[in-house]
Each structure stands twice: as C-alpha cells, then as structure tokens.
Amino acid sequence: MNTRYTWKTFARELTALILAVVFCLPLYILVSVALKPNNELFTKPWEFTSSPAFGNFGDAWNERSDPSIGHSLLSSAIITLGSVAFLVLIGSLCAYVIARRPGKLSGLLYFLFVLGIIVPFQLCIVPLYAAFRWMGVTGSYLSMIILWVGVFMPLTVFLYTGFTRQLPRDYEESARVDGAGIFRTFFRVVFPLLRPVTGTVAIMTGLFIWNDFFASLIFVGGTNNETIPVAIYSFVGEYLTKWNLVFAVVIIALLPLVIFFVLAQKQMIRGFAGGIRG
Amino acid sequence: MVFVGPSGCGKTTALRMVAGLEDITEGTIRVGDKIVNGIDPGERDMAMVFQNYALYPHMSIFENIAFPLRARHTSKSEVRSRVERTAALLGLTEYLKRKPRTLSGGQRQRVAMGRAIVREPQAFLMDEPLSNLDAKLRVQMRSEISNLQRDLGVTTIYVTHDQVEAMTMGTRIAIMRKGVLQQQGPPQQVYAEPANIFVAAFIGSPGMNFLQATLGRDESGFELRLPGQTLRLSDAVVSARPALAAYVDRELAMGIRPESLALGPTGGPSLRATVSRIEVLGAESLIYVTLAGQAVVSDEMIEAAVDVDATAASTLKQEAEQCQVTLIVRSEPDTDVRVGDQVNITPIQHRLHLFDLESGAAVTS
Numbered sequence: 328m329n330t331r332y333t334w335k336t337f338a339r340e341l342t343a344l345i346l347a348v349v350f351c352l353p354l355y356i357l358v359s360v361a362l363k364p365n366n367e368l369f370t371k372p373w374e375f376t377s378s379p380a381f382g383n384f385g386d387a388w389n390e391r392s393d394p395s396i397g398h399s400l401l402s403s404a405i406i407t408l409g410s411v412a413f414l415v416l417i418g419s420l421c422a423y424v425i426a427r428r429p430g431k432l433s434g435l436l437y438f439l440f441v442l443g444i445i446v447p448f449q450l451c452i453v454p455l456y457a458a459f460r461w462m463g464v465t466g467s468y469l470s471m472i473i474l475w476v477g478v479f480m481p482l483t484v485f486l487y488t489g490f491t492r493q494l495p496r497d498y499e500e501s502a503r504v505d506g507a508g509i510f511r512t513f514f515r516v517v518f519p520l521l522r523p524v525t526g527t528v529a530i531m532t533g534l535f536i537w538n539d540f541f542a543s544l545i546f547v548g549g550t551n552n553e554t555i556p557v558a559i560y561s562f563v564g565e566y567l568t569k570w571n572l573v574f575a576v577v578i579i580a581l582l583p584l585v586i587f588f589v590l591a592q593k594q595m596i597r598g599f600a601g602g603i604r605g
Numbered sequence: 606m607v608f609v610g611p612s613g614c615g616k617t618t619a620l621r622m623v624a625g626l627e628d629i630t631e632g633t634i635r636v637g638d639k640i641v642n643g644i645d646p647g648e649r650d651m652a653m654v655f656q657n658y659a660l661y662p663h664m665s666i667f668e669n670i671a672f673p674l675r676a677r678h679t680s681k682s683e684v685r686s687r688v689e690r691t692a693a694l695l696g697l698t699e700y701l702k703r704k705p706r707t708l709s710g711g712q713r714q715r716v717a718m719g720r721a722i723v724r725e726p727q728a729f730l731m732d733e734p735l736s737n738l739d740a741k742l743r744v745q746m747r748s749e750i751s752n753l754q755r756d757l758g759v760t761t762i763y764v765t766h767d768q769v770e771a772m773t774m775g776t777r778i779a780i781m782r783k784g785v786l787q788q789q790g791p792p793q794q795v796y797a798e799p800a801n802i803f804v805a806a807f808i809g810s811p812g813m814n815f816l817q818a819t820l821g822r823d824e825s826g827f828e829l830r831l832p833g834q835t836l837r838l839s840d841a842v843v844s845a846r847p848a849l850a851a852y853v854d855r856e857l858a859m860g861i862r863p864e865s866l867a868l869g870p871t872g873g874p875s876l877r878a879t880v881s882r883i884e885v886l887g888a889e890s891l892i893y894v895t896l897a898g899q900a901v902v903s904d905e906m907i908e909a910a911v912d913v914d915a916t917a918a919s920t921l922k923q924e925a926e927q928c929q930v931t932l933i934v935r936s937e938p939d940t941d942v943r944v945g946d947q948v949n950i951t952p953i954q955h956r957l958h959l960f961d962l963e964s965g966a967a968v969t970s
Contacts, residue, residue: 497659500626504730505673505720506647515672519663 361574368571380571387575391558394551396576399558400583402547405468406554407536410475411529414483417476418528419521422487423513427499437488443481448474452545459546466550474542479532490524491517537584555580606789607763607775611807611912615784616764617732623762624653624730636727647676652721653730657737658713660705660720666692667701670719677724691723694753711742718750722757729754729761735770747774766912768808772796780804782908797956802901802965805860805958806909811891813860814932815906817899817962820852829859832897832928837874839954846959846968857968858901860958863935867951868892868942875951880942881931890936894950898930905965 355375360368362379388396425433425440455474456465464470498520502512518525540556548557559580562573608616621627623634625646633640641649652673660669667688674684692698695715705713714734721729734750735743751774754761765771771778772792779789780803788800799805805813818829818836827838827849836859843849878894902925910917924930934950942948959968 495657495659497655497657498661500624500646501653501655501659501720502672502676503626504624504646504649504651504653505676505724507672507676508647511676516661519661522663 357574357577360571361578363571365569365571383571383575384579387562387572387579390572390576391561394553394558396555396558396579398551399553399555400580402468402552403537403554403556403580404583406471406475406543407533409468409472410479410536411533413472413476414479414532415525415528418480418483419487419491419518419525420513421480422484422491423517425484426488426491427496437484440481440484440488444485448478449541452542456545466547466552468547468552470546471543471552471554474546475532475536479528479535483528483532486524486528487521490521494520534584606761607765607771607778608781609765609768609771609775609778609807610781610787611908612766613783614781616766616781618784619781620653620730620732620762620764623728624651625649650727651730652724652726652728654717654721654732654734656733658705658717658734660713660716662705665702665704666697666708666716666719669705669716670697670701670723673720673724687723688719691719694722695719710738711746714738714746715749718753722753725759727760729759731761731763733765734763735765736767743770750774769810772808780807782807782905798967799860799958800967801905802858802860802903802960802967803905803909805960805967806906807912809862811863811933811935812910813862813958814866814930815858815860815901816896816930816932817856817901818859819854819856820849822853827853831876832899834876834896836876836952838957839873842954842957845955848968849959852959852961852968856962858960858962860960861932861952862956863891863933865953865956866932866934867953868934868936868940868948869951873951873954875949878932878948878950880944880946880948883940883942883944885938888938890938890940892934892936892940892942892948893931894934894948895929895931897928899928900924900930901962903962903965 359373359375361383362381363371363376363383364378364380367374367376390396391399394402421436421440425437459465459470459473462470464473494517498516499512502516507515538556539554540560543554543557544560547553553561559573559576562569562576608619610616618627622629625641625644629642634642636649636651661672664672670688670691671684674687679687688701689698692701695718697712697715697719700708700712700716705716708716714737717734731750735746738746747770763770763774765774775792777789778792778795780787780795782803788795788804795804796808799808799813802815806815816831818831821828821830821835825837826840827843829836829838876896878896880892881895882893884891884893900921902921907918907921910921914920932950960966961968
C-alpha cells in the first residue's frame with residue numbers, strides 16, 4: 328500500500344474538511360443560538376456565548392401550554408409510528424401478493440402504485456380535506472395516519488415489491504411443505520427476510536412524516552393534536568420572536584430522532600447489510 | 606428411489622410435483638393408497654430438503670428444526686423434546702442456539718435433514734442436497750444420509766445429477782431425459798442391462814464405449830463388421846437377442862463397458878487397435894485405444910456425454926469426421942503396454958450391448 332502523503336492527499340483532506348465545516352455550521356448555529364441569553368441574541372450573533380443559558384430549554388418547554396411541547400412531541404410520535412406501522416404492514420403484504428402472484432391484475436396494480444409515486448400529494452389536499460371533514464376525522468391523529476399511509480403507500484409497495492421479487496422462493500416453499508399456512512409463511516418466514524427494505528421504508532417515510540409541516544398545519548394545525556413542527560412555528564410571532572427559544576425547542580424536537588438513531592444504528596446497519604444471508 | 610439425469614431432464618420438476626409445489630396436468634400421485642393430486646403440500650405428510658437447504662436465516666437452529674412442528678401446533682414440551690432428540694441424532698445439540706450462517710456447509714445440511722426428520726413424515730423428498738458441498742464432504746454426507754435413511758426406514762425420493770450418488774445411494778434409480786422416464790430399477794440392473802443407448806451412455810464412469818458396426822451373417826453365424834476387421838458374435842449373444850435377425854446388413858450401435866474389454870489375445874474374437882493414451886490411476890489403469898470405425902453420434906449420446914464433460918460433443922464429432930473411434934479399456938495398474946503399441950482387445954461377449962441406431966433402444970428380444 329502506498330502511504331506517501333502527497334499534495335493530492337492534502338487537497339482531498341482539505342476539501343473534506345471544508346465540506347465538514349459547511350455541514351456542521353447549521354448545527355453550530357442551532358446549539359449556539361439555543362444557549363444564548365436574550366441580551367446576546369443580536370449583539371453577538373456568531374460568537375459562542377460565554378454564559379450559556381441552559382434555562383432556555385426549560386423556558387421553551389414551558390412556553391406553550393395548550394397543547395404543551397410534550398403533548399406535541401407525543402402527537403408527532405403517534406402519527407409517525409402509526410403511519411409507519413400501517414405502511415410497513417399493508418405495504419409488505421400488498422407487495423408480497425403482487426410479487427408472488429404474477430398476472431394481469433398484479434401488473435395493473437403495480438403500475439397504478441408506481442403511477443402514485445409521481446403525483447404530488449399537495450395536489451390532493453383540498454379534496455382530502457373535504458373527505459376528512461365528511462368522515463368527521465379532521466384534526467385527529469387518524470386523519471394524519473390515513474393521509475400518510477395513502478401518500479407513501481405507492482413508494483412502499485414499489486420498494487417492497489422489488490425486494491420480494493429477489494427473495495428465493497425456496498424459503499416459502501419449504502414452509503408450505505412443512506405445513507405452514509399463508510399468514511404463518513408471510514409473518515414468520517418472509518417478513519423477517521424483508522428486514523433491510525423495512526428499515527429503508529421506516530427511515531425514509533418516518534423522517535418525512537416527523538419533519539412535515541405543511542400537511543400537519545392544514546389537518547391538525549390549531550387543534551390539540553398539533554405536531555412538533557407546527558408547535559415550533561407558533562414560537563414565531565408577528566411582532567416578537569425569541570429565536571433562542573425557537574432553536575431550543577428545535578433541539579428538543581430533534582432529540583428523540585437522535586436518541587433513536589444512536590440506540591438503533593447498530594441494528595439498522597446490520598439489517599441493511601445483513602440482507603438474506605443463509 | 607433416486608431420480609437421476611442430466612440438467613433440465615425434469616427430475617426436480619417431478620419431485621416438486623410429488624411435493625405439491627407444481628401442478629400436474631394429468632396422472633395421479635399416490636401416497637400409500639391415498640391420491641394426493643389436489644392436496645396442499647403441507648397436508649401430504651412429506652418433508653423436503655432443498656438444494657440450498659432453505660434454512661430460515663433469522664431463526665436459530667432450534668427454531669429452524671421446530672418450525673414444521675410449530676406449523677402443526679404441536680405442544681411446547683413436545684416440540685422441545687422432539688427437537689432435542691433430532692438434534693442429538695444428528696450431532697447438532699451444541700449448535701441449537703446458533704444461527705444458520707455460523708454453521709459450516711455440512712452442519713447446515715444436517716439441520717435441513719433435522720427439519721425433515723423431526724416431523725416423522727411418510728416420505729422424504731431431497732432435491733440435490735449435496736450439490737453445495739465440496740467433494741470430500743459430499744462423500745461423507747452421502748453415507749450419513751444413506752445410514753440415516755436406513756435407520757429411519759422412511760421412503761425417500763432423492764434427486765441428483767451425479768450418477769455416482771445415484772448408484773451408491775439408491776435402492777432403485779430412475780433415469781430421466783427430457784421429461785421422460787428412460788428406465789428404472791436397481792442400480793446394478795440399470796448398469797448391466799441398460800434399456801437404451803442414453804441410459805447406457807449416462808450411467809458408468811468412465812462411460813460405456815460405443816462404435817457403429819454393420820451386422821453380417823454367414824454360414825457360421827453373426828458378426829459385426831467394422832472397417833478392415835470383423836468381430837464374430839457368440840451363439841449366446843445371438844440366442845439372447847432373437848430380434849437380431851432383423852438387423853442383418855443394417856448398422857447398429859455396439860456398446861461395451863471399459864471393464865468388459867480385455868487386453869491381449871484371450872482366445873475369444875478380438876479387435877485390433879492402437880494404444881493412444883494411458884492413464885495410471887493407482888488401483889487401475891485406463892488404456893485408450895484407437896481403431897478405424899464410425900463413432901456413434903446421436904442426440905442421446907451427445908447429451909449423455911456432455912453431462913460428464915462439456916467438450917465431449919466436439920470430441921465425438923471430430924472422431925466421427927476422422928472415421929476413428931477411441932475405446933477405453935480398464936486394466937491392471939501394472940500393464941506393460943506403451944503408447945503406440947498395436948494390441949488386441951477382446952470384449953467379454955455376454956456383456957456386449959447392441960442398440961438400434963434410430964430408436965436408441967437396446968436390441969433384446
């Protein structure tokens with residue numbers, strides 16, 4: 328192996344370093360502003376404060392009461408977890424049928440699902456709102472879960488179908504010969520083998536749903552079930568905005584995701600990399 | 606029962622039909638007296654071992670072996686005792702908590718066997734279960750599976766494309782070609798009395814020698830005429846094949862196994878040939894001899910030959926163009942013949958095979 332330190336290596340390292348700084352800058356601003364006392368907010372915008380105000384987090388947490396930040400976090404968690412759970416359950420089952428029962432109907436269904444990926448969901452907001460109002464679910468968790476399951480089902484089915492088609496049929500056939508019914512075969516044999524794509528679906532859709540502002544504002548904005556991005560928005564006032572509290576609450580909103588990633592990253596990466604090794 | 610045949614002959618499809626994994630268009634499949642045509646695979650009471658074992662990678666060895674029992678809602682205590690008993694029988698007890706990926710090929714093979722055994726089914730179906738193992742392990746597992754099958758006394762259908770596996774493991778073997786059963790019977794019978802030229806060429810290693818000859822007849826009896834020489838057929842050969850009279854002055858294929866050819870004059874009718882190659886294998890030597898004649902180049906011959914050696918088809922065609930035939934003689938290891946020697950080769954007449962060139966069928970009665 329060539330271990331000589333050349334200009335090329337130096338240039339590469341320097342580029343990587345600059346890129347790292349660029350990527351870290353927003354994080355620095357986030358933490359720096361969140362810890363600033365009120366009097367330093369506009370006088371020293373770039374400097375890291377010498378007297379960090381940890382109380383900002385407490386103030387941000389208590390700033391809202393109806394609903395509280397804690398309740399909004401819970402709302403976000405319920406909507407995200409609920410949507411992802413239904414997406415994974417229904418999407419994987421649907422893809423299994425499409426992948427394993429080739430025929431005209433399966434082909435047509437698959438085509439329709441793929442078509443669904445192209446349509447931007449914002450286009451359907453008005454009829455959706457009318458439909459939810461007719462169903463009497465506006466402002467509820469259910470409306471958000473139905474919305475997200477519908478929005479992401481095409482992508483979910485697309486991802487699961489592609490992966491299921493690659494799975495060797497031997498596992499399922501072996502289970503069939505062993506006397507397992509279709510549901511036991513799916514849930515005990517096939518579904519665990521889909522772990523890598525389940526991880527992909529959960530992360531892709533989960534992050535989008537957790538961070539979504541637009542749909543949440545329309546469907547649950549102003550209700551007790553507001554999600555955390557909408558709650559953060561309420562910190563921005565017409566005449567006065569306490570940016571240190573806004574940034575503190577953003578950190579609070581990020582924490583569950585960061586904690587989840589730190590705890591689950593080993594399993595997640597193993598799941599992605601593990602695939603279907605026998 | 607072992608299903609054997611070249612790739613694509615339909616042996617795996619036939620096995621899958623028995624298992625219920627493929628639909629059948631006609632005929633009946635019976636387990637004992639019960640017709641199982643329309644019955645779901647899980648209710649046919651058969652266990653299958655797949656080529657790649659199909660062990661569930663996310664389950665422990667215990668769970669893998671227990672799967673068929675759990676699918677049948679067997680009680681927990683019963684599952685535990687039967688899995689442990691099976692694992693002990695196969696030497697897998699210490700691996701029960703492990704995942705399949707941590708086991709070697711041979712151990713995985715045993716787990717797949719365990720999953721089949723634990724149910725105590727009416728029949729085992731095995732689809733080339735040894736093809737993923739290296740040669741040494743294959744020999745070991747071959748005898749392990751044979752012993753296990755004998756001990757358990759369960760009817761087993763075993764699919765393989767390896768004729769050595771078929772010969773050594775089968776009580777009966779069925780040779781298939783292009784979806785059609787060619788012959789079935791005990792291995793020795795199939796080896797000694799092949800029903801057609803395909804079976805004759807496919808079974809045996811090294812394979813049977815073939816050459817084309819014209820059947821002649823004079824006052825003293827029948828003879829096979831080759832370019833420049835003839836081979837007189839003994840009365841026993843002729844009387845065992847009454848149909849032979851219809852082939853007079855017609856060409857047919859003569860087949861003789863390497864061990865049924867003797868080097869040097871032994872008193873019987875013989876052929877003159879030149880030694881072209883000698884392979885010393887330790888316990889025996891294979892002497893390749895060449896003589897003028899026409900090689901048998903039919904579809905069946907090529908298919909059977911290619912299964913052993915991919916270049917065999919071109920070698921056969923080349924020999925046919927040069928009007929030369931190479932025969933293999935199995936001889937003692939300390940033979941004193943040299944390459945280039947002119948030798949007499951004497952076929953053991955009662956082990957001679959004659960085949961119709963068009964249909965490929967053995968000329969018998």
